[in-house]
Amino acid sequence: MATIINLPTFRDDRGALSVIEKVLPFEIKRIYWIYDVQKQRGGHRHKKAIQALVCVSGQCEIDIYDGEKKRTVVLDKPTQCLVLDPRDWHTMDHFSKGSVLLVLSSEYYDRNDYIKEAYGE
Numbered sequence: 001m002a003t004i005i006n007l008p009t010f011r012d013d014r015g016a017l018s019v020i021e022k023v024l025p026f027e028i029k030r031i032y033w034i035y036d037v038q039k040q041r042g043g044h045r046h047k048k049a050i051q052a053l054v055c056v057s058g059q060c061e062i063d064i065y066d067g068e069k070k071r072t073v074v075l076d077k078p079t080q081c082l083v084l085d086p087r088d089w090h091t092m093d094h095f096s097k098g099s100v101l102l103v104l105s106s107e108y109y110d111r112n113d114y115i116k117e118a119y120g121e
């Protein structure tokens with residue numbers, strides 16, 4: 001099941017700094033980011049890839065279904081990291097203007113790792 005990690009964050013009079021170090025359940029092999037979003041994205045689960053999502057600017061919503069439970073997570077803080085298991089079928093939507101969703105993946109890109117069929121209700 002998806003989990004949320006509250007990232008170590010350092011605030012001082014200059015501003016804030018959040019860090020991902022030794023908190024993810026995988027080694028990072030790939031980093032990508034999603035922005036200028038006009039329509040819903042995602043709509044799949046994975047065979048192997050674990051992914052960690054941080055909305056580093058703005059906010060967005062992630063709908064998750066692991067085949068048993070449905071959950072919606074609003075990512076609206078750059079201090080929050082959502083970790084999706086491979087079995088978590090997910091869509092991303094309701095991106096605020098100027099938002100950027102950073103994704104860290106446990107696997108190199110492989111289109112054969114995608115399962116696009118949704119779970120039955």
Ligand code: TYD
Pocket residue numbers: 030032034041042043109
């Ligand atoms: P896609 O998987 O449709 O994005 P989303 O998860 O938001 O639905 O990917 C969009 C395009 O980008 C598609 O042509 C594949 C390509 N792509 C890569 O080449 N490497 C990557 O790491 C990712 C995530 C996508």
